[in-house]
Amino acid sequence: MHRTPSLKDKLTRWLPRIVLSPSLVVVFVGVYLFIAWTAGISLSSSKMVPRFDFVGLEQYARLWATPRWETAVANLFIFTVLFLAITIALGLFIAILLDQQVRAEGFLRAVYLYPMALSFIVTGTAWKWILNPELGVQKVVNELGWTGFVFDWITRPEYAIYCVVIAAVWQSTGFAMAIFLAGLRGIDTSIIKAAQIEGATLPRIYMSIIVPMLRPAFLSVVVLLSYISIKSFDLVLALTGGGPGSATEMPSTFMFSATFKRNQMGIGAASAMMMLMTVAAIIVPYLYSELKENRNAH
Incomplete structure (x- = not known):
């Protein structure tokens, strides 16, 4: 006989939905609705104010014909490659050292994790002081007696992008280290002991056995760091402001300048959509592989 649900049963079923509904509404409006709005603006002739006409891909054509956007994309490529390579290498190295059960671990x-507690604005401001030739490293070294020492990368267009890399690596290495260390602690120690019995050295064990087993950790680190590099706006704004000139211009700073400083809302929206598509190209395959792996596991 079918039992009529009691008030308690109804509350048990509906209470989680009621509690979560405000958050879902905020996410829908603040994320998905604004994504749709930005996509619409990128297909219009909007400049200082939004226009709701349709000009097709005209704004995207104008975007890719803009030299400053090409500079931003080139800078993003340089920054992302160096940022990922150095952060992953340092994070893995530190994780392996800590995995040796060192004192004061x-x-x-x-x-190592402390920099992750800071915002990119704080990091950018701190490194702006450190790299300033008149305040930071160069001045300290000169005052110690090495008067010929010069470290003025932040003021030189050909080197300024590497200052952004230095600051980003400093902040994110601890994050990569934590992910790799968690992966290392999840590996059965009997594998290392068996390899040592066979005569393999510890470096050989890590390079040939342990590191290949960290594939899920590598994938997570690459995806998350790639996302950080693509949206690197606050760090660049605080550290260099996109300069000198456009030497450290990034797609995110280009979008901000085009929309709010140069009254090119359509081009700014188009650049935002290009960034979204880049992030989606990274995140979607990752999510697909994770879901596929979970289905296969079940």
Whole structure:
């Protein structure tokens, strides 16, 4: 006999939906609705104010014909490659060192993870002081007696992008280290012991056995760091402001300048959509592989 649901049963079923509904509404309006709005603006002739006409891909054609956008894309490529390579290498190296059960491991983990607690605005401002020739490293070294030492990368267009890389690596290495260390701690130690019995050295064990087993950790780090590099707006704004000139211009700073400084809302929206498509090209395959792996596991 079918039992009529009681008030308690109805509350148990509907209460989670009621509690989550405000968050879902905020996400829908603040994320998906604005994505749709930005996509519409990128297909219009909007400049200072939004226009709701349709000009097709005209704004995208104008975007890719803009030299400053090409500079931003080139800078993003340089920054992303160096940022990922250095951060992953340092993070993995530190994780392997900490995996050796060193003394004060908890303290060292906290030290390496501390930069992640800072915002990119704070990081950019701090490194702006450190790299300033009149305040930071160059001045300190000169005052110690090495008067010929010069470290003025932040003021030189050909080197300024590497200053952004330095600051980003400093902040994100601890994050990569934590992911790799978690992966290392999840590996059965009997594998290492068996390899040592066979005569393999510890470096050989890590390079040939342990590191290949960290594929899920590598994939997670690459995806998340790629996302960080693509949306690197606050770090660049605080550290260099996109300069000198356009030497450290990024797609994110280009979008901000085009929309709010140069009254080119349509081009700004088009650049935002290009960034969204780049992020989607990274995130969607990752999510697909994770879902496929979970289905295969079940």
